[in-house]
Amino acid sequence: MSTESTTALADGLTPTEEARRQIEICNACRYCEGYCAVFPAITKQKAFADGDITQLANLCHNCRGCYYACQYTEPHEFALNLPKVLAEVRQESWQDHAWPQGVARAFHRSGVAIAAFVILGFALMFAAARWLGSSGGEGFYAVLSHNMMVAIFLPAFVLPLLSITISMRKFWHHIGGKPIGVRASLAALKDAARMKNLSGGHGEGCNFEDEDHFTQLRRVGHQLTMWGFLLCFAATSSGTVMHYLFDMPAPYTFFSLPKLLGVSGGIMLALGTAKLAWLKPKGNKNLGDTRVWGGEMAFVLLLFVVAVTGLALYWAGGTGLMPSLLALHLGAVLAFFLLMPFSKMVHGFYRLASLVRDAQQKEG
Amino acid sequence: MMNDPDIVIVGGGNAALCAAITAAETGARVLILEAAPKDYRGGNSRHTRNFRCMHDGPLSVLTGSYDEEEYFNDLLLVTKGKTDEHLARIAIRGSQDSQPWMEAHGIRFQPSLSGTLSLSRTNAFFLGGGKALVNAYYRTAEALGVEVLYDAHVDHLELNGDEITRVDYSYQGQNHSLSPKGVVVASGGFQGNIEWLTRAWGPAAANFLIRGTPYNRGAVLKDLLDQGVQSVGDPTQCHAVAIDGRAPKFDGGIVTRLDCVPFSVVVNKHAKRFYNEGEDVWPKRYAIWGRLVAAQDDQVAFSIIDSKSKDLFMPSVFPPVTADSIAELAEKLGLDPDTLTATVDEFNASCRDGEFKPTELDNLATEGLEPSKTNWARPIVDPPFLGYSLRPGVTFTYLGFKVDETAQVQGPNGAVKNLWAAGETMAGSILGQGYLAGFGMTIGTVFGRIAGKEAAEYVN
Ligand SMILES: Cc1cc2nc3c(=O)[nH]c(=O)nc-3n(C[C@H](O)[C@H](O)[C@H](O)COP(=O)(O)OP(=O)(O)OC[C@H]3O[C@@H](n4cnc5c(N)ncnc54)[C@H](O)[C@@H]3O)c2cc1C
Ligand code: SF4
Ligand code: SF4
Numbered sequence: 001m002s003t004e005s006t007t008a009l010a011d012g013l014t015p016t017e018e019a020r021r022q023i024e025i026c027n028a029c030r031y032c033e034g035y036c037a038v039f040p041a042i043t044k045q046k047a048f049a050d051g052d053i054t055q056l057a058n059l060c061h062n063c064r065g066c067y068y069a070c071q072y073t074e075p076h077e078f079a080l081n082l083p084k085v086l087a088e089v090r091q092e093s094w095q096d097h098a099w100p101q102g103v104a105r106a107f108h109r110s111g112v113a114i115a116a117f118v119i120l121g122f123a124l125m126f127a128a129a130r131w132l133g134s135s136g137g138e139g140f141y142a143v144l145s146h147n148m149m150v151a152i153f154l155p156a157f158v159l160p161l162l163s164i165t166i167s168m169r170k171f172w173h174h175i176g177g178k179p180i181g182v183r184a185s186l187a188a189l190k191d192a193a194r195m196k197n198l199s200g201g202h203g204e205g206c207n208f209e210d211e212d213h214f215t216q217l218r219r220v221g222h223q224l225t226m227w228g229f230l231l232c233f234a235a236t237s238s239g240t241v242m243h244y245l246f247d248m249p250a251p252y253t254f255f256s257l258p259k260l261l262g263v264s265g266g267i268m269l270a271l272g273t274a275k276l277a278w279l280k281p282k283g284n285k286n287l288g289d290t291r292v293w294g295g296e297m298a299f300v301l302l303l304f305v306v307a308v309t310g311l312a313l314y315w316a317g318g319t320g321l322m323p324s325l326l327a328l329h330l331g332a333v334l335a336f337f338l339l340m341p342f343s344k345m346v347h348g349f350y351r352l353a354s355l356v357r358d359a360q361q362k363e364g
Numbered sequence: 365m366m367n368d369p370d371i372v373i374v375g376g377g378n379a380a381l382c383a384a385i386t387a388a389e390t391g392a393r394v395l396i397l398e399a400a401p402k403d404y405r406g407g408n409s410r411h412t413r414n415f416r417c418m419h420d421g422p423l424s425v426l427t428g429s430y431d432e433e434e435y436f437n438d439l440l441l442v443t444k445g446k447t448d449e450h451l452a453r454i455a456i457r458g459s460q461d462s463q464p465w466m467e468a469h470g471i472r473f474q475p476s477l478s479g480t481l482s483l484s485r486t487n488a489f490f491l492g493g494g495k496a497l498v499n500a501y502y503r504t505a506e507a508l509g510v511e512v513l514y515d516a517h518v519d520h521l522e523l524n525g526d527e528i529t530r531v532d533y534s535y536q537g538q539n540h541s542l543s544p545k546g547v548v549v550a551s552g553g554f555q556g557n558i559e560w561l562t563r564a565w566g567p568a569a570a571n572f573l574i575r576g577t578p579y580n581r582g583a584v585l586k587d588l589l590d591q592g593v594q595s596v597g598d599p600t601q602c603h604a605v606a607i608d609g610r611a612p613k614f615d616g617g618i619v620t621r622l623d624c625v626p627f628s629v630v631v632n633k634h635a636k637r638f639y640n641e642g643e644d645v646w647p648k649r650y651a652i653w654g655r656l657v658a659a660q661d662d663q664v665a666f667s668i669i670d671s672k673s674k675d676l677f678m679p680s681v682f683p684p685v686t687a688d689s690i691a692e693l694a695e696k697l698g699l700d701p702d703t704l705t706a707t708v709d710e711f712n713a714s715c716r717d718g719e720f721k722p723t724e725l726d727n728l729a730t731e732g733l734e735p736s737k738t739n740w741a742r743p744i745v746d747p748p749f750l751g752y753s754l755r756p757g758v759t760f761t762y763l764g765f766k767v768d769e770t771a772q773v774q775g776p777n778g779a780v781k782n783l784w785a786a787g788e789t790m791a792g793s794i795l796g797q798g799y800l801a802g803f804g805m806t807i808g809t810v811f812g813r814i815a816g817k818e819a820a821e822y823v824n
Contacts, residue, residue: 024679024681024683025619025681027679028618028619028621028678028679028680028681029493029617029618029619029681030477030478030479031413031477031490031492031493031494031496031618032492032493033474033477033478034472034474034475034491034492035491035492040478043478043479046675046679065492065496066492068492068495068496068499069491069492069493069495069496069499070495071410071411071493071494071495071615071617072617072619073403074403075403076615077612078619078681201472201474201491202472202491204472212496212499212500212503213503
């Protein structure tokens with residue numbers, strides 16, 4: 001939308017410059033020190049290079065505690081809105097470090113682009129099922145042969161990973177990261193697993209849907225999404241291992257590892273994304289990066305579609321609906337993987353990198 | 365809207381909210397009239413960071429212990445004895461059980477902020493600061509059925525004999541009146557009223573900056589004193605510290621604080637020194653510099669350091685003016701370059717060798733300089749040179765209502781039976797002069813709770 005602008009552009013500052021202005025005010029104040037990892041990291045420094053600002057931005061989980069607690073938010077002339085400006089810097093860091101770049105900008109900003117891409121994924125899968133079909137297999141492989149699936153999904157998995165690896169190397173260099181040690185990595189993983197920085201410092205959650213009211217809704221929604229996703233991923237991985245290492249091809253029974261992981265993960269992912277999508281419109285849009293609101297929402301919905309079609313396939317597996325459902329599910333999964341480096345999904349990688357860097361800095 | 369509240373609370377800061385919550389918990393119907401719009405609700409309380417809390421052993425985020433006698437002695441030191449011991453001890457004793465009360469009503473605490481370790485034993489810091497505290501109290505109050513009107517300015521309390529019979533206020537451009545059974549005044553001092561400040565202090569006060577809210581204009585204070593209500597506190601005095609001269613006129617808050625004075629030379633607009641910058645550690649001298657600067661021409665001064673000292677104090681919100689020579693710095697600060705160069709040269713020549721210890725009194729004093737600098741006197745020779753302008757920043761005024769131990773306001777002929785006061789608006793009897801960090805919120809919390817309880821007992 002043309003009326004949307006960043007906090008900063010109005011004053012002629014880039015988001016990074018505007019973030020620096022605000023961070024220097026915070027450094028003179030420090031009242032928010034206990035909310036999250038961002039403020040203790042700020043107080044260790046007096047001057048902030050661009051890489052420092054990017055690092056702080058990626059440490060921020062947009063819990064919004066520091067907005068509602070700030071005595072300097074507009075209409076005060078200091079015009080603090082740290083969650084927003086850090087969201088903008090963070091967003092730009094994902095776009096600037098993405099590879100290839102132009103693609104990232106389009107998908108981050110536009111929910112319509114994501115939707116179009118997903119529909120394309122559906123179409124491709126329907127077409128594949130219809131015209132390439134199967135050379136006779138069991139279950140899903142009756143619709144699309146195993147080899148066909150691998151031919152489509154292996155590149156769809158490897159290419160995004162390659163892209164993200166390139167991005168992470170550039171990003172790590174930009175924020176001044178050092179060789180990664182075990183201690184820092186463990187500390188970072190622990191914080192990420194508990195989503196510590198969405199706990200508000202007091203363990204009561206964050207501010208989102210009801211102004212300064214601390215609740216666990218967003219944290220729980222996000223935890224369900226993250227763990228649900230990881231379980232689904234583990235399901236696929238275990239299936240792959242069983243297929244290739246143990247020569248146990250699908251379909252699997254309910255009490256098999258892929259199914260147990262997949263069904264529980266799918267349920268969590270569906271609930272988590274539904275919760276996040278339901279919450280999102282309730283929060284104040286102006287405390288995030290308004291430019292990418294649509295893209296973020298579309299991405300949550302895409303994850304929801306992945307989860308729900310996956311679960312539906314489990315229940316409708318033996319019925320005539322299965323081939324269409326399979327095409328929908330695989331289409332959504334395909335779009336999801338291909339969009340990974342260019343969508344909100346990539347935040348997980350940046351976040352983890354920043355948490356590792358923060359742990360390194362704490363080690364001194 | 366509530367047309368017949370049992371209790372009207374004038375003001376919407378810490379003291380007001382503590383009173384409102386306490387009264388509402390007894391079932392009383394409470395209306396808060398807050399002069400500020402919602403964005404600026406909470407008066408000076410929204411700028412605070414901690415409260416001073418007595419404790420017999422580790423309590424929440426507080427380390428060690430801090431007993432009544434030590435606390436009271438600290439108060440005696442800063443006030444030089446100008447305190448009402450009875451009321452002061454009520455506030456001190458009340459602070460201990462206020463801490464859990466605050467937690468139970470939504471306040472969260474954090475360990476003392478980096479750079480404030482010296483307060484970790486005596487002062488409990490609010491997570492997110494005073495605005496987070498105010499937010500939490502508003503939520504708690506509203507959940508208890510307290511109604512809040514913003515942009516509602518109380519103009520007049522009608523004192524009839526020993527009773528307040530009417531509350532006049534303006535809201536959205538219209539005048540309204542209410543006749544509640546009880547009234548609690550918690551509307552702070554009058555420092556937001558520059559005209560009154562200049563009448564009290566003198567014309568120089570027009571150049572003072574006000575560190576907190578512009579909404580504490582003393583309307584109710586003046587209104588009641590005019591009706592013969594008894595006052596305490598020196599009507600001409602205010603608490604002022606030296607802050608960054610570029611701070612906004614109002615509401616600059618904590619970030620405009622400048623802690624560089626002990627490591628600097630401070631000159632007036634004539635580029636001359638006027639006081640010992642190294643008299644004592646900064647927390648102990650912080651408050652006198654407001655007055656010192658206020659006494660200079662145009663109420664302005666300049667603190668000058670060199671690159672050696674630039675990382676020795678908390679960063680301030682405005683970057684310093686920097687230059688490669690003292691003359692150039694003078695030019696940029698609007699001072700006479702020759703005089704400033706001479707002042708700094710003379711200072712440098714009087715410095716002697718010795719060990720510099722930034723965090724303690726190091727007796728590194730000048731020799732033969734008038735006025736002398738008795739600690740941290742290191743020559744200012746290493747470019748770049750950095751300069752900050754200083755102006756007096758007013759925290760609060762001392763004039764307030766005389767109250768008894770139940771927070772009841774004393775009228776011309778004894779207690780006004782349905783009027784109580786809490787917070788800054790009655791603090792003058794306890795803090796007759798000076799200031800003890802964190803005591804403002806303690807007085808507001810303890811007496812706010814007392815006022816709320818007494819008012820509720822009266823109306824129920
Ligand atoms: C920058 C700064 C930092 C400080 N830090 C600390 C600290 O860390 N710890 C500490 O203990 N103290 C601190 N203080 C002092 C502290 O702010 C006060 O002692 C305390 O907030 C007083 O609380 P109060 O409720 O009495 O008044 P306030 O919080 O000032 O509330 C007064 C209320 O009355 C309202 N009001 C005024 N006139 C009217 C009217 N006519 N009608 C209706 N409403 C009216 C105002 O809008 C306001 O809501 C600080 C002060 C400043 C300026
Ligand atoms: S967000 Fe506001 S209150 Fe929090 S540290 Fe920054 S300036 Fe202070
Ligand atoms: S929004 Fe939350 S996570 Fe981000 S800086 Fe503010 S308090 Fe920290």
